[in-house]
Amino acid sequence: MDPPTPLGGDVGMVGAEIEATTPRPQEGVEDEVEAQNRSLPPSQTNYWAEEERVREMLYKCFDAGLLPSRWDIGDMKVEGTKAHFTLNPTFNEIKVKWLKERTVTVIFQEGSKNLPKKMKEDVIRAYENVWMGEARFDPSITRGRVCIESSNVLSYVAKDRKVVEWMLDEQEARVSLRGIWHRICFKPCMTKKEIQEAKKKAERNYFWLRILDVPIDAYCYLESTVELSIGPIHKVYPSERDARTLRLINI
Known part of the structure; x- marks a missing residue:
């Protein structure tokens, strides 16, 4: 039994060698188990040599919403109906570097914690209305992308590094939404692991x-x-x- 193709076959393994013909496996329990657990060849693509091309792809992905395909994202191993990926380290390092340049971690302070997800986003959109109304940046710089991380933390992916630099300089803000003031503070981009560690530290206190x-x-x-x-x-x-x-x- 052939394993299912993950992601509709949109993930291409650049640099992976594929044999012209594949011998038909012999029937038997051992062969079937081996077929279900086989892995693709290790990926060797070093994307640091193509950093600008990767960054352009990330721009299209996070800013324009165009999901990339046919990149060497790493090695895949299929086990039954599940596909596990070990990420290409160079590709992932460039992605993390790009996100740290373009992302601000927004923390909701006392009185504004545990807001519904929709209200958290509404607070950020109200904050965007302030600097967009002031024409603080070039008109081409519009709203960013919001990702809820936890009960009082979200990640804000800005359309331009100027917005990130300005928010970090501001450090915090008070935003009025439907007659209620919400206090938020801005921190440099934190990865998912860093957010989880900060949450565990807070829970110990x-x-x-x-x-x-x-x-x-x-x-x-x-x-x-x-x-x-x-x-x-x-x-x-x-x-x-x-x-x-x-x-x-x-x-």
């Missing part, structure tokens, strides 16, 4: 405590009991969704 179905006779003791039994409290969120209808449910 503090954690969330949710108290369910608060009894009325215990309400006035909650904060004191938590401070004495666990430690300092950084923030207490209101129990009511609507201040006009007070009730005790969860804290």
